[in-house]
Amino acid sequence: MPIRAESCADCPVRDSAICAALDAQELAELAAIGQTRDFKKGDTIFALREDHYVCATIVSGAAKVASIDANGIERIVALLHPAGFLGQLFATTTQHEVTAIADSRLCLFPKGGFERVMERHPALTRSILERTYAELDRSRALTDLIxxxxxxxxxxxxxxxxxxxxxxxxxxxxxxxxxxxxxxxxxxxxxxxxxxxxxxxxxxxxxxxxxxxxxxxxxxxxxxxxxxxxx
The missing domain is CATH 1.10.10.10 (Winged helix-like DNA-binding domain superfamily/Winged helix DNA-binding domain)
Incomplete structure (x- = not known):
């Protein structure tokens, strides 16, 4: 899973991810704490109940978010695609398992640093709230299928x-x-x-x-x- 720093100007989801709400100066502040990492299909991005240190934006690929019951049965609760946001801010451990379902590239941010950027820039907080509500609607739609x-x-x-x-x-x-x-x-x-x-x-x-x-x-x-x- 190579890690690298890349220019936001070249990011394919620059205009659709949560960072689209930031101006150039604010974006530079967020970019300073971000790194990209590649995941192969089937790689675990976040394991269930692990210490929660990072959050991420999907740059390319896709991921599934799943709960695991006491018998080890997986239940998919959300599917995320490019520009999707991963991570539970202000949580200390992960509540779901997140797995790459295609070769994927993620832009990772240390959670503490990301939360501090949020505190300084309300536009980023609003963008995250809007995306969270949208993802919740999509998750409910998946549940409705059953x-x-x-x-x-x-x-x-x-x-x-x-x-x-x-x-x-x-x-x-x-x-x-x-x-x-x-x-x-x-x-x-x-x-x-x-x-x-x-x-x-x-x-x-x-x-x-x-x-x-x-x-x-x-x-x-x-x-x-x-x-x-x-x-």
Missing amino acids: GRRDVKARLAGLLLALARAASPSPCGNAAEFDLPLSREEMASLIGTTIETVSRRLTSMEQDGIIARKGARGLIIRDTPSLMRLAA
Whole structure:
């Protein structure tokens, strides 16, 4: 997991991450305490209940946030994509496990230093609050998937959620993207089996709603039909 310092001017999420709320001087202050680190798919970013020293912005890639019950069963509670913020400010230990679900690059900040920058710059605090509320809404939407009776509706809802997360625009869906979750993870998230996920994806493809491209690529060909399935 190489660590490096990089220029904020070259950051692909400069205009969409929490730091977008800062002017050039304020950004330089935050950049002075930041470093980037690369994580391979499957790497643990934050382990459950470890000492919580850092927070981070996802520069590229994706991560899943999961709770682990007493029996070791994982439950995904959030999916984060580029510009997503990781970390629980003012907490001393991590409450969830965070894992890279694609090769990822994160911009890491020591939590204490980040909190001090927040105290000096209210715009950063406001940006974090807005992003926290948005992430909470997305987490609730994922939880809502499980309450739907029809598996196809759950899967369609998940695909729409992934398309929204993969879109560079906060108001739209990506028409083509790589699935960040394995079939097993998708099945676990919506409460079904791997075989059922595969059958439902095949059915949607035969109906012309989606198309698969390689091992992970997904193209949404008919968004209105996918939305009707998810309703």
